[in-house]
Structures are given as C-alpha cells and as structure tokens.
Amino acid sequence: MIKKIIFSTLLFTSCFVAADTESEIQKLKDTSQNSLLAYEIVASLTREVGPRIAGSEGDKKAVAWAEAKLQSLGFDKVYKQPVRVRNWSRGLADASILAPFEHQLVVTALGGSVATPDKGIVAEVVMVDSLEDLKTRSVEEIKDKIVFINKRMERDRAGRGYGPVVIGRSRGAIEAAMLEAQAVIIRSVGTAQSRFAHTGAMQYNPEVEKIPAGALSNADADTLEYMFSKQQPVKMHLNVQAKEHGWQTSYNVIGEITGSAKPEEIVLIAAHLDSWDEGTGALDDGAGVGIVTAAASLIKSTLGAAERTIRVVLYANEEFGLVGAKEYAKANAEELGQIIVAAESDFGAGKIYQLDTRFASDALPFVKELHKHLAPLGIAEGTNTATGGPDISMLPAKGVPVVSLRQDGTHYFDYHHTPNDTLDKIAPDDIQQNQTAYAVFTWLMANSAVDPRPAPALIK
Amino acid sequence: MIKKIIFSTLLFTSCFVAADTESEIQKLKDTSQNSLLAYEIVASLTREVGPRIAGSEGDKKAVAWAEAKLQSLGFDKVYKQPVRVRNWSRGLADASILAPFEHQLVVTALGGSVATPDKGIVAEVVMVDSLEDLKTRSVEEIKDKIVFINKRMERDRAGRGYGPVVIGRSRGAIEAAMLEAQAVIIRSVGTAQSRFAHTGAMQYNPEVEKIPAGALSNADADTLEYMFSKQQPVKMHLNVQAKEHGWQTSYNVIGEITGSAKPEEIVLIAAHLDSWDEGTGALDDGAGVGIVTAAASLIKSTLGAAERTIRVVLYANEEFGLVGAKEYAKANAEELGQIIVAAESDFGAGKIYQLDTRFASDALPFVKELHKHLAPLGIAEGTNTATGGPDISMLPAKGVPVVSLRQDGTHYFDYHHTPNDTLDKIAPDDIQQNQTAYAVFTWLMANSAVDPRPAPALIK
Numbered sequence A, B: 001m002i003k004k005i006i007f008s009t010l011l012f013t014s015c016f017v018a019a020d021t022e023s024e025i026q027k028l029k030d031t032s033q034n035s036l037l038a039y040e041i042v043a044s045l046t047r048e049v050g051p052r053i054a055g056s057e058g059d060k061k062a063v064a065w066a067e068a069k070l071q072s073l074g075f076d077k078v079y080k081q082p083v084r085v086r087n088w089s090r091g092l093a094d095a096s097i098l099a100p101f102e103h104q105l106v107v108t109a110l111g112g113s114v115a116t117p118d119k120g121i122v123a124e125v126v127m128v129d130s131l132e133d134l135k136t137r138s139v140e141e142i143k144d145k146i147v148f149i150n151k152r153m154e155r156d157r158a159g160r161g162y163g164p165v166v167i168g169r170s171r172g173a174i175e176a177a178m179l180e181a182q183a184v185i186i187r188s189v190g191t192a193q194s195r196f197a198h199t200g201a202m203q204y205n206p207e208v209e210k211i212p213a214g215a216l217s218n219a220d221a222d223t224l225e226y227m228f229s230k231q232q233p234v235k236m237h238l239n240v241q242a243k244e245h246g247w248q249t250s251y252n253v254i255g256e257i258t259g260s261a262k263p264e265e266i267v268l269i270a271a272h273l274d275s276w277d278e279g280t281g282a283l284d285d286g287a288g289v290g291i292v293t294a295a296a297s298l299i300k301s302t303l304g305a306a307e308r309t310i311r312v313v314l315y316a317n318e319e320f321g322l323v324g325a326k327e328y329a330k331a332n333a334e335e336l337g338q339i340i341v342a343a344e345s346d347f348g349a350g351k352i353y354q355l356d357t358r359f360a361s362d363a364l365p366f367v368k369e370l371h372k373h374l375a376p377l378g379i380a381e382g383t384n385t386a387t388g389g390p391d392i393s394m395l396p397a398k399g400v401p402v403v404s405l406r407q408d409g410t411h412y413f414d415y416h417h418t419p420n421d422t423l424d425k426i427a428p429d430d431i432q433q434n435q436t437a438y439a440v441f442t443w444l445m446a447n448s449a450v451d452p453r454p455a456p457a458l459i460k
Helices: A002-013 A021-033 A037-049 A057-072 A131-135 A162-178 A218-228 A282-303 A323-331 A333-338 A361-377 A428-446 B002-014 B021-033 B037-049 B057-072 B131-135 B162-178 B218-228 B282-303 B323-331 B333-338 B361-377 B428-446
Strands: A077-089 A093-099 A103-105 A107-109 A121-128 A146-149 A183-187 A213-216 A235-240 A243-257 A262-272 A308-315 A339-344 A352-358 A402-407 B077-089 B093-099 B103-105 B107-109 B121-128 B146-149 B183-187 B213-216 B235-240 B243-257 B262-272 B308-315 B339-344 B352-358 B402-407
Touching: A021 A282, A021 A428, A037 A057, A037 A282, A037 A428, A037 B218, A057 A077, A057 A243, A057 A282, A077 A323, A093 A107, A093 A213, A093 A218, A103 A218, A121 A131, A121 A218, A131 A146, A131 A162, A146 A162, A162 A183, A162 A213, A183 A235, A213 A218, A213 A235, A218 B037, A243 A282, A243 A323, A262 A282, A262 A333, A262 A428, A282 A308, A282 A428, A308 A323, A308 A428, A323 A333, A333 A339, A339 A428, A352 A361, A352 A428, A361 A428, A402 A428, B021 B282, B021 B428, B037 B057, B037 B282, B037 B428, B057 B077, B057 B243, B057 B282, B077 B323, B093 B107, B093 B213, B093 B218, B103 B218, B121 B131, B121 B218, B131 B146, B131 B162, B146 B162, B162 B183, B162 B213, B183 B235, B213 B218, B213 B235, B243 B282, B243 B323, B262 B282, B262 B333, B262 B428, B282 B308, B282 B428, B308 B323, B308 B428, B323 B333, B333 B339, B339 B428, B352 B361, B352 B428, B361 B428, B402 B428
Parallel strands: A121 A146, A146 A183, A183 A213, A262 A308, A262 A339, A339 A402, B121 B146, B146 B183, B183 B213, B262 B308, B262 B339, B339 B402
Antiparallel strands: A077 A243, A093 A103, A093 A235, A107 A213, A121 A235, A243 A308, A352 A402, B077 B243, B093 B103, B093 B235, B107 B213, B121 B235, B243 B308, B352 B402
C-alpha cells in the first residue's frame, strides 16, 4: 500500500516536470553552489549605498543602485513603480537615569516617534511588565510619568518570540498616552544581551495624543530595572529629536526575465530595498535583495529564460508598514491573478530549513517535486499554511499562492534594527544555500505546468 | 621511585597546612559557592557608579563607593593612597568615507589622543597590514595621509592574540607621525565582529609630532578595506575632539583584614578600580574588584582573620599605564619585602582554568597543596613562570612572589574597552568560581607558614 502511493506520486509529479529538468536543475545547483553572487550583491548594497530609510538620500541612492544592478545582471526588463512615502529622521536620542543613581543609557527613537521638547523631559518612570500590564493601570498611576515596558524577547529559530513583544513597540505610545503618560520607552525587541538599542516602527492613533517613544538596549533595560530594586522613585531625563520631513517619492524596483512560452504567467520573488538608518540593512533586508536577485540572475545566465516570467520585486518602504507592497497590490490589482506563486526573503541570511506552501489542493503533489530538489540542501517539507513574507502577506487573500522558504532566525533578532546589522553578520555559505534554494524553487515553478492557484483560505 | 617522591611530597606539604585546615577550606568553599557576593559588588559598581575613567567625576564616585563598600563588608582597615592622574576626555569622534563611496563609520578616539582641528580633517587613506608594514613605508607614501592599520586580532583562551595587535594601538601614532601622516586609525583591537569600536591607551613620543588616533569597529574596518578593492583613492573625513583636562588626584583604595598572628606578613590580592568611559567597566575590571573584594570578605565572615594580613588593593588608573600601581610600588617600596604573595584579577569573569605561580623553589611543594584544593573547581596546575597581572607586574622584579589564576578569556576581547562592557556579559556561575578560587588561594596563603619569597627571575 505504501509502495503504491509512493509510486503513483512519482508518476503524478512527472506530469509537471519535463525529463530534461533533472539535468537542468543539477546544472543550476552546481553553478549556484560555486557562486557568491547573493553575498556580493549585499556587499555592494551595504557598502556602496549603506543605510536607506524610506524617502532619504540613501533611499534614492538605493533605487538608482537597484536599477543599475538589475540591468547589469541581465534582466530583460527593469522598471520602477512610484510609491509615496513619509520621510522621518531619527535625530538625537538621549536618556539618562537621574535617581536613585545617575546613569547614562543607550536609547534610540522608535520609527515614527514625535520629538520631546528641545531640552527633553524629566519625569518619574513607571515600570510595567508588558502592554497587557500597562492596560490594567490607572490614570492616577501613569499620568505625567514615563512608562517603561520591560518585556524580554525569547530566542527562537522561527522568530516566534517577536510577535508577543513587538505589540508593545507598535502600540505602547497609544496605550501610555491614553493614561496621560509623557512618553514611553521599551526594552528593545531583540534577543542579544548588548548595548545596541533596536528601533522599529510604532503607531499613533489619531484620537490619542502623540507622545515620544524610544527603546533601550537590553543591557540598559537591565540597569533601569535594577534601579527599581532600590524602592526609591526612579527619575529619568529623555530627549528625542526625531523629525518628519513630509512626503517623498520612492520606488518599488522591478526586474523581469521574460517567460519564453507563457510570459503572462508570473513567478514573483521579492525582498525589500529600504532599511533602517542606523545599520546598513545587511540582514534586513540586503540579504533578501541579494538572494532573490542572484537566484533570478543565475537562472538566466545558466539556463536562459524559463517558460513563465520571473519577476523580482524590490519593495519600497517595508519598515513603515509595507507601504511599497500595498501600493504594488493596488496598482497591479488587475494583474494579481496572473501571479502563479509569490515568495519573499526577509528574515536575514540563516540557512533555509523548511519549505512551507499555500497551494490549491490539486497542486500539492508538486510540493513533493519541489521538496525532492530542495531536500539535498537540508530543507524539510513543512505545511500548506505559508503566509509568504511581510510584503506579500496581503496576496493570499486575493488568491495568490505563496511559498515560505523558512530561514533559521536564531540570531536574526540579535542584530535586527540596530547599528550592528552589517555585512559581517552574513555567513557566505548560508546565503549561498538560500540563493540556491530560491533558484531551484523559482526555476521549478517557472518552467513547469503546475498551477497552484487559487491559494486556499488560511485554516487557523 | 615515583611512589617515593609522591609520598615525600605529601609529607612535605603537610608541614605547611594544619590538620583543621581541610574543614575550614570546605566551609569557605561551601559558603562561597552559595554566595553571589562578587556579582553583587560588580552590579553595584557598574550601576551605581558606572564609567570611571581616571580623574573624572565617575572616578571620584568610584573611590567613595569603594571605601564605603570595603567598610560595609567588614574590612578591619580601609584607607586610600593618593595618585596623581591626567584626566582625558574622549569627546566627539566622527569618521566617514568620502570616496569612492560615502559611508559613515563607527570610530572612537584612542585614549590620550590629541584632537583634530574643530571641523576635522579630510585626507586620503593609506592602508597598511600592521605596524611592521607601516615601518617599511616611505615619507612620500605617507605624508599628509591618514594611515589605516588593518590588523585583525585572533581569538584565544589565554588572550595571546592581544600582544601582536595592541602594539599598533600603542605605537601607531608615533610611527605614522614619523612619516608625516596627519592621523592614524586602526582596526579595533578586539575579537568580535561588531559595530563597537574598542578604545585603549596610546602613546606619544616627545620627539615626534602628536597626531590624532582612533579605532574603527571591526565591521567598519571591513567596509574601509572593501573601498580599497575599487582601485580608486580612498578619502576620509576624521574628526576627533578629545581633550586633556590637566592633573587630578585619584586614589588606590585599600582594605585589610589584619593578620591574627603575623600581621606584618601580607597576602596582596588586587584589581583596578578605574575603567574606560564608554562601557561600565564590568569585565574590565569590575569583575576583578568583585572577585578579590568578595574573596577577602567571605574569608572574614566565614573563618575570621587569617594568621597573615590579607590586603585588597583596588588600583587607580590602570588604563593609562598602571599609574596607581607604579605609585603603590614607589610609596610602599620599603614594605614590598613583607608581601608573601600578590595576585591580580584583571581579565574579565571567565572561569579560572589554570594556576600559575612564581615561587622560590623551596615553596614549590606548596603549589601541590594549592592545586589540591583548586582542582575540584576545574583548575589545572600550570607553570612557575607567572607574571601576576598588569598592576603587580613590576613586583616580581623586586622579589615579590606572584600567582596567576588564569581565566578563560575566549570572549573577553569581544567586549574589552567598548560601550558593550556591561554587567550582562558576566555569568554569575563563572564569577562565583573565581570568587571561590581566590578565597581558597588567599586563605591557604594567609593561614600557612609557606614562604615563597623571593620570586625567582623569569626564565624565558
């Protein structure tokens, strides 16, 4: 019985993939496993452009860099799609404990924060364990204070520690302001015990006063926590000089390798081009830019065009709320049905350990075919509940199938959104494995008859 | 024959240690292995005082803290010895690459550096592999340039990677100025791939012009190195606003547990109280302060006074050239002969793995006795070529025996002299093992008749 199932699966998958595919795949793998193209692309982006927060000079340089890079790598079509973005700058951030013991702290503004008055504010600090804890507090407790949300992020390969903690970053200023706090600071959403503070986007509610928001490094959050053990009022000086500079035009940069047989059918692989301003955005998301760009380019240079079009999308302004991705989905609304599959690389450069999909059930046997070719890279078969990646997360609801090539994120949040997100955090072997996996996956999807549309609704 | 030697050694060592010592040692060990005193002392110093560069306000606070701490821990005598120190402040340091690609760099001034002009300097950069390489260059090559010494430090348990690289930090400005360079920057003397620059003392030669000196983080040194691969001139802007603030008085802070039988015989255990200004000096040398202070205090509280005097010396201004230690040796010159043994803890808080001594040959059998009690802590027997630690390194030449309880320094230089030298880098278990080893060693030396004087000359 078991034998029979395996046999029929093999027969079935052979319907999708032509006989000469095996040797093509091998050739593609061999080429990729001898190429450091993805790494070299990240090196070029991080060192020749550097930081590239949406709407900044660095962002404009990154767009020009991306166009030139895609052209030089032999993409058939390179074009860009305008995206309106807010430009925000961090400015100085300074925090110190004044009592019970004076202590200088390492702090950074959260992305989108308003400023304090020029000379900062001085206030007593109230420490809460979490956003949930904050919500239980009264105006009497919080009014005129600085709220310190002291929740630690847990390390996890899949990054599952992020969600429960990042809510305090996103919504801390709203909840604290509702209780009439002067400002909010959080323990960094990050897993390293280090002196780097982790930035990241935060939100305001138009109905609620905007108060300044910052993050302390984990080491400094420990120090602040210690002060509370002294059973004396903890007083802090906080100065945040962040600024809004109004609207700018940025761009999604797109490169295509036109399909030889069915150019209207699209295999979309993506990453985001913007980064935070303090590091050089090597892991977030230079790595993704390198991986998907190299994968497509290696396909072209090794095997030529596939039957379907391979589209590389480098999204604008992921960091301030998927702005480029939302614009893409809106501007390309009528064309989304032509996307056979989409996948985004936006979780650093750790090795891929699992293949998740979100395919219509008829196409599930093809997942075996994908897995067969990815397994030698150490990639296990996962589930059919993939959500893709942040910039393509809105596509499955529109029926677009997605794939998640899950990366080992054990150390991703040690560096995420800090000045320490630099090229040296990427192991060439690891990013090469990603490049090869994306190349193989993309080729198999673009050069076969499989049609995983429409993506099933996510069963929770 | 072998049996006979072992037997006689055992007989011989039993001459040193009284019969009831075994139970005392066990009691001391048990107490220490249930105490986090060393860790708590470092927490207090790093969080209630913080950074404490020689002559600064932080240094003054540290001296007051140390006096109060030694008193509160029950030392019989607490006193301080004045030491004249230069006070230097780091000020702003800023560096950026202007060509071939603009790039902001993470830089810090080396300790003692002079400033650039107010707006900094702009110059072409010449990269050299090492100080030795620099010495082979000509004035034509170097004149008016910024010299970049790009030598990497190797990771090693015993820290043997430090010496060959730190020479570039100490003497780079002298050698570069002799070739008429405008400034010198070095790849940080540190083992972490991170965005922290490592400071540390540098030297000038009164005969040679003083030029500014800085260090780049390893990640930024990589970036600068990359720029040279473009075969175009590399131009840099460098601004260092370090300042000298003249002479101040600091203090060696000393605590004693007076010997019950031979108070004039001294067992000296030491650390240094000053630290660099950017971190909180947890590993360098808060850990040492915690270890030796806790060891002596635990002896007093557990077993009472030993026969000999136990003297804890917390030296002033180690970082700018062992200034407190030299003053101690000078001011106490006539008394140095009374020191039975000296040991310093100044290599972080990694577990001790080896016992090295520098004892007169008659006392070598006692090393077996020391080792017998330290072995259960995972400490191996080493050599008789110990040099002690930086602040006591001048003592063996005056006949003072020293001991080195060698710590695992595998990760010490990841944090050394950076803003990231904070309490979270100390594992409570590790510092506890150090505390216990120092307590046992100190008790055995202070409560026995062993006399390892005079220290033999070092055989190289």
